Amino acid sequence: MLVKTYGSALHGIESMLITIEVNIGQGTGFNLVGLPDNAVKESNQRVFSALQNSGFKYPRKKIVINMAPADIKKEGSAYDLPIAIGILSASEQLPDDKLNDYLIMGELSLDGSINPVKGALPMALNAKKLGFKGFILPEENASEAAIVEGLDVYGFKHIKDVVDMLTGKTNPKTVNIDLEKLFNESVEEYPFDFEDVKGQENIKRALEIAAAGGHNVIMIGPPGSGKTMLSKRLPSILPPMTLEESLETTKIHSVAGILPKNTALITSRPFRSPHHTISDAGLVGGGTYPQPGEISLAQNGVLFLDELPEFKRSVLEVMRQPMEDRVVTISRAKVSVEFPASFMLVAAMNPCPCGYYNHPEKACVCSPGTVKKYLNKISGPLMDRIDLHVEVVPVLTKELTGLPKGESSKTIRERVVKARKIQHERFKNSNIHNNAQMTRKDMDKFCQLSDEGIELLKNAMEKLSLSARAYDRILKVSRTIADLEFSENIQPHHLAEAIQYRSLDRESWGS
Numbered sequence: 489m490l491v492k493t494y495g496s497a498l499h500g501i502e503s504m505l506i507t508i509e510v511n512i513g514q515g516t517g518f519n520l521v522g523l524p525d526n527a528v529k530e531s532n533q534r535v536f537s538a539l540q541n542s543g544f545k546y547p548r549k550k551i552v553i554n555m556a557p558a559d560i561k562k563e564g565s566a567y568d569l570p571i572a573i574g575i576l577s578a579s580e581q582l583p584d585d586k587l588n589d590y591l592i593m594g595e596l597s598l599d600g601s602i603n604p605v606k607g608a609l610p611m612a613l614n615a616k617k618l619g620f621k622g623f624i625l626p627e628e629n630a631s632e633a634a635i636v637e638g639l640d641v642y643g644f645k646h647i648k649d650v651v652d653m654l655t656g657k658t659n660p661k662t663v664n665i666d667l668e669k670l671f672n673e674s675v676e677e678y679p680f681d682f683e684d685v686k687g688q689e690n691i692k693r694a695l696e697i698a699a700a701g702g703h704n705v706i707m708i709g710p711p712g713s714g715k716t717m718l719s720k721r722l723p724s725i726l727p728p729m730t731l732e733e734s735l736e737t738t739k740i741h742s743v744a745g746i747l748p749k750n751t752a753l754i755t756s757r758p759f760r761s762p763h764h765t766i767s768d769a770g771l772v773g774g775g776t777y778p779q780p781g782e783i784s785l786a787q788n789g790v791l792f793l794d795e796l797p798e799f800k801r802s803v804l805e806v807m808r809q810p811m812e813d814r815v816v817t818i819s820r821a822k823v824s825v826e827f828p829a830s831f832m833l834v835a836a837m838n839p840c841p842c843g844y845y846n847h848p849e850k851a852c853v854c855s856p857g858t859v860k861k862y863l864n865k866i867s868g869p870l871m872d873r874i875d876l877h878v879e880v881v882p883v884l885t886k887e888l889t890g891l892p893k894g895e896s897s898k899t900i901r902e903r904v905v906k907a908r909k910i911q912h913e914r915f916k917n918s919n920i921h922n923n924a925q926m927t928r929k930d931m932d933k934f935c936q937l938s939d940e941g942i943e944l945l946k947n948a949m950e951k952l953s954l955s956a957r958a959y960d961r962i963l964k965v966s967r968t969i970a971d972l973e974f975s976e977n978i979q980p981h982h983l984a985e986a987i988q989y990r991s992l993d994r995e996s997w998g999s
Contacts, residue, residue: 491511491584492509493510494570501780503607503610503611506556508553509556510551510553510571512579518532522554522557524563527565528563539575539647551575564595567593569593573647573650573654582651591622591623593611593624594626596647602625602650610739610742611633612632624653625642628643634664635667635753643663678897682721682725688714697965698875699727701875702921702923706874708992709879709880713883715836723789727905746785758787759789772807773818776820781827784828786831790834792834804867804870805870812873815830839862846879875961911923926964931964935963935964936978937963941980944980945959948987966983
């Protein structure tokens with residue numbers, strides 16, 4: 489008897505339908521075809537044990553299973569449940585009249601319990617698109633899939649529960665989630681707040697500008713000066729995620745298999761902080777079966793690279809193109825996958841190997857030229873993509889006790905949101921979303937300077953020995969500073985503040 493069940497395969501962060509054809513006939517043996525990987529091939533043993541331990545009969549006949557389309561690689565253990573349901577139906581232990589209505593996915597344990605799978609959200613979106621009535625999947629993934637409206641989602645713990653539903657013995661409730669309510673209730677939840685930071689007002693100001701314009705930023709300062717602490721609070725002042733951004737971020741985390749248990753939707757901007765020993769594939773994505781890397785997991789959020797010079801140069805260089813294009817394409821011999829990569833880069837580094845160059849109290853013990861050599865570990869093209877260079881000086885212990893609480897993240901974010909609204913209106917007819925993404929043509933249009941401003945910038949370039957690449961960065965940052973003050977034109981004091989944030993471009997720095 490031939491029976492068809494339906495599953496799903498992931499391609500990047502999208503999903504495609506997989507038809508699982510199960511035929512049981514005369515003879516013996518088990519044949520699984522359709523380009524399965526080893527994990528799929530091993531499903532035979534898991535399904536055999538799960539069915540026997542759940543009180544079902546495993547047919548002692550010839551079983552042929554085809555996974556169509558046969559030219560797409562099938563990977564992972566999530567096909568166990570649709571294969572098992574197909575075998576039960578083909579052996580007439582289960583009617584097949586309802587199988588066409590449901591997409592089915594789940595990994596089976598040997599006792600028949602159903603384990604969670606990756607990518608439930610994109611699978612649910614595709615199931616709705618293809619017109620399926622419902623989606624049967626592990627209970628732990630049900631909340632994630634239930635945010636798709638117009639699709640009946642059933643979460644089960646055991647294969648017997650699935651069979652009872654398909655035979656009509658039980659009528660389980662669908663998992664329902666009010667997407668709008670869930671999104672609105674949790675969109676402002678952040679574990680860190682800028683009001684906990686005492687002092688460092690100039691650094692907080694720089695991060696506010698970075699958030700308002702979507703600028704990449706690097707902080708350079710001695711150990712213990714607060715670089716990491718300040719960076720962790722940056723997501724709390726970024727504009728709240730839109731529902732579209734939230735769904736996109738959730739899809740990526742779902743595909744990567746790192747969505748927290750029973751989490752339906754990611755509503756806080758991600759903050760990713762990989763260790764400096766990370767590989768190229770770990771950062772930008774890749775692997776035999778391409779998976780999203782850290783730059784994609786930071787989509788719509790912040791990628792924090794601490795101790796930037798300690799990262800392998802090759803790792804940092806592969807990040808350059810995705811920073812410009814906001815997508816990363818992973819190409820293999822038989823497949824090419826595209827992952828989103830729109831993130832804010834925040835980097836931190838010590839000024840020298842010993843860490844105390846320019847420290848107000850401790851002396852640097854590095855030999856002459858070491859500071860410049862240390863900085864040169866970061867390539868010019870990468871530094872060219874970082875708009876703000878901020879020197880972080882530690883707050884002295886005796887000053888900490890007398891300092892008041894800082895401004896709250898909520899207050900800062902209100903200013904950031906207003907500045908972003910100005911940019912949204914400015915770039916509404918283009919593919920640009922913020923000031924940091926402006927091209928030369930955009931800068932000629934939106935960053936015009938007065939004669940006084942031109943003279944100020946010219947003098948700064950000469951006296952501070954700023955490199956040529958600093959010119960465009962100063963214009964972009966000054967445009968954002970002007971937006972924070974609701975100024976239509978860039979004023980000289982906007983330029984003056986922007987010039988401060990080009991420390992590492994000064995030819996004298998570190999000499």
